Amino acid sequence: MSKLKMPNSLPEPNINENAKIVLQRRYQRKDTTGVVYETPKELFWRVASSIAEEERKYGESVYTPSKLAREFYDLMTSYRFLPNSPTLMNAGTGLGQLAACFVLPVEDSIEGIFDAVKHAAMIHKSGGGTGFSFSRLRAKESVVGSTGGVASGPLSFLKIFNCATEQIKQGGTRRGANMGILRVDHPDIMDFIKAKERDGELNNFNLSIGLTEQFMQAVEKKEDYDLIAPNTHEVVGQLNAREVFNILVNKAWESGDPGIVFLDRINRDNPTPAQGEIESTNPCGEQPLLPYEACNLGSINLGACFAKGKNGHDSEIDWEELRRIIHLSVRFLDNVIDASIYPLDKITETVERNRKIGLGVMGWADLLFQLNIPYNSQTAIDLGERVMKFMRDEARAASKQLAAERGPFPAYAESIFGETNLGPYRNATTTTIAPTGTLSIIAGCSSGVEPLFALSFVRNVMDDDKLLESNPFFEKALREADAYSTKLMEEIAKVGTIRKMDHLPESLRSVFVTAMDIQPIWHLKMQAAFQKYTDNAVSKTVNLPNEATREEIWDIYWKAYEYGCKGVTVYRDGSKMSQVLCTGDDK
Numbered sequence: 104m105s106k107l108k109m110p111n112s113l114p115e116p117n118i119n120e121n122a123k124i125v126l127q128r129r130y131q132r133k134d135t136t137g138v139v140y141e142t143p144k145e146l147f148w149r150v151a152s153s154i155a156e157e158e159r160k161y162g163e164s165v166y167t168p169s170k171l172a173r174e175f176y177d178l179m180t181s182y183r184f185l186p187n188s189p190t191l192m193n194a195g196t197g198l199g200q201l202a203a204c205f206v207l208p209v210e211d212s213i214e215g216i217f218d219a220v221k222h223a224a225m226i227h228k229s230g231g232g233t234g235f236s237f238s239r240l241r242a243k244e245s246v247v248g249s250t251g252g253v254a255s256g257p258l259s260f261l262k263i264f265n266c267a268t269e270q271i272k273q274g275g276t277r278r279g280a281n282m283g284i285l286r287v288d289h290p291d292i293m294d295f296i297k298a299k300e301r302d303g304e305l306n307n308f309n310l311s312i313g314l315t316e317q318f319m320q321a322v323e324k325k326e327d328y329d330l331i332a333p334n335t336h337e338v339v340g341q342l343n344a345r346e347v348f349n350i351l352v353n354k355a356w357e358s359g360d361p362g363i364v365f366l367d368r369i370n371r372d373n374p375t376p377a378q379g380e381i382e383s384t385n386p387c388g389e390q391p392l393l394p395y396e397a398c399n400l401g402s403i404n405l406g407a408c409f410a411k412g413k414n415g416h417d418s419e420i421d422w423e424e425l426r427r428i429i430h431l432s433v434r435f436l437d438n439v440i441d442a443s444i445y446p447l448d449k450i451t452e453t454v455e456r457n458r459k460i461g462l463g464v465m466g467w468a469d470l471l472f473q474l475n476i477p478y479n480s481q482t483a484i485d486l487g488e489r490v491m492k493f494m495r496d497e498a499r500a501a502s503k504q505l506a507a508e509r510g511p512f513p514a515y516a517e518s519i520f521g522e523t524n525l526g527p528y529r530n531a532t533t534t535t536i537a538p539t540g541t542l543s544i545i546a547g548c549s550s551g552v553e554p555l556f557a558l559s560f561v562r563n564v565m566d567d568d569k570l571l572e573s574n575p576f577f578e579k580a581l582r583e584a585d586a587y588s589t590k591l592m593e594e595i596a597k598v599g600t601i602r603k604m605d606h607l608p609e610s611l612r613s614v615f616v617t618a619m620d621i622q623p624i625w626h627l628k629m630q631a632a633f634q635k636y637t638d639n640a641v642s643k644t645v646n647l648p649n650e651a652t653r654e655e656i657w658d659i660y661w662k663a664y665e666y667g668c669k670g671v672t673v674y675r676d677g678s679k680m681s682q683v684l685c686t687g688d689d690k
């Protein structure tokens with residue numbers, strides 16, 4: 104518990120209706136009988152004060168802990184910035200597991216595999232998500248030296264990880280999430296590509312195929328490529344790259360799985376190659392990490408950085424305010440590292456060596472609404488690049504300032520920055536764009552850099568709760584255009600979009616677009632625009648209508664490669680039995 108007393112003058116936070124439910128169910132502290140004993144105000148103060156306390160360690164700080172605690176409290180309760188869920192849940196409670204993202208190695212031995220299962224269980228229990236590469240496991244039917252038997256292969260073990268995850272509920276509320284990656288040159292790759300073809304199979308995993316530069320070139324040239332046994336490093340077969348790519352695309356068309364990640368590209372941006380290769384990301388793909396590395400994330404609500412134009416000037420982004428928020432948020436996330444207690448010593452060592460943080464954004468679609476810029480326009484893409492460049496430059500400047508106060512991250516000298524004149528930085532990475540699935544509900548904003556799923560919709564959260572929502576900026580614009588009526592809102596809730604509502608002004612219909620109104624290429628362009636200035640990766644789903652073709656998905660996967668993305672996930676409407684978000688008609 105923090106020693107900082109809650110000031111009497113601390114204002115009550117404003118909590119939206121959806122956030123009330125989410126906070127109560129998952130974030131506010133409960134006693135052993137499940138009764139909530141913490142108010143939202145106490146929750147935010149618990150987080151703000153315990154993270155600010157870390158400042159005491161550093162004599163050089165420009166802040167006193169009590170001043171900083173108040174700044175953090177105001178930052179969170181104005182919903183300008185929120186740290187990832189585990190920080191909100193656990194900070195200042197003595198649990199100390201504050202990071203959302205972990206990657207664990209899976210060694211090619213029974214001990215190694217079951218160590219990973221155990222460690223994943225410990226991480227899930229504490230609210231984190233885990234990513235694994237299964238590429239080091241020998242292929243099915245390879246010989247097991249110690250017994251003379253045959254190995255069962257990565258896929259059979261993947262099922263064990265999935266099953267273990269199923270049984271562990273985080274804080275009694277949600278199940279863990281996993282990423283499973285297999286390199287495209289693993290001999291079992293075809294089984295892995297088809298692993299989720301039946302609905303509900305491996306439901307606690309996102310799967311991605313680890314593609315290499317060599318493979319992508321073979322696809323282009325329609326050549327065969329080698330399959331390599333991970334245990335002997337021998338070439339054990341060949342496949343035609345284009346055929347594999349086609350099957351991959353087919354499966355993604357059918358169910359959205361598997362996604363793809365570009366491993367060489369991820370490693371090209373690995374800031375600490377001396378510590379080994381990056382072989383996996385966290386569950387939603389936005390955070391590549393070394394084995395035994397964790398990262399805490401936080402997101403700035405861009406929708407709250409809108410400045411109304413004065414004296415006839417155009418409305419625009421409040422850059423000064425954004426700068427202030429970025430600097431405070433980086434300090435917050437760096438302090439989170441010090442406040443963390445990780446489930447394994449090895450994780451603590453790796454995290455403390457590199458001190459990665461992942462500051463990102465949410466509320467991007469809300470900002471575009473306020474600026475009257477259609478998401479599917481070059482203006483939006485250019486602004487996305489500009490905003491993210493600003494984010495990265497300022498986040499790095501803040502990390503530099505922290506390095507001056509506290510010293511650079513311990514592996515700085517051996518990192519890629521050690522050889523340049525960019526650093527020294529306090530953090531090996533500073534930027535990541537997370538999905539902000541729950542954070543965006545708490546902040547009442549659009550999630551990550553995604554367009555709105557629907558202007559008005561029913562949200563399924565946490566098993567069976569259904570929340571009805573419509574976008575506040577859309578509502579406001581309707582009222583200003585004198586077009587608002589309850590009947591209209593009900594109509595919109597049925598379909599989510601106003602694209603076909605000819606009776607509404609074109610100015611509204613072009614700006615208030617939803618994920619399904621937008622051509623897939625704009626989704627991808629936006630992902631690439633943000634990726635350009637993001638140290639880690641961007642969580643983004645390229646949404647497609649139900650009638651989208653396999654060729655379109657082929658094109659998206661290929662363009663993701665050409666545009667410099669680190670991976671891509673597609674989702675064709677209706678291709679999975681249960682969707683997290685649905686418009687009224689889908690119920």
Ligand code: ADP
Nearest residue numbers: 188203231232279280387537538539540541542
């Ligand atoms: P939040 O909004 O709750 O902070 P995000 O939706 O931004 O979380 O997800 C960020 C990361 O948090 C994911 O990539 C994953 O690593 C982790 N995560 C998300 N959901 C879960 C879950 N159910 N179990 C475990 N980890 C999760």
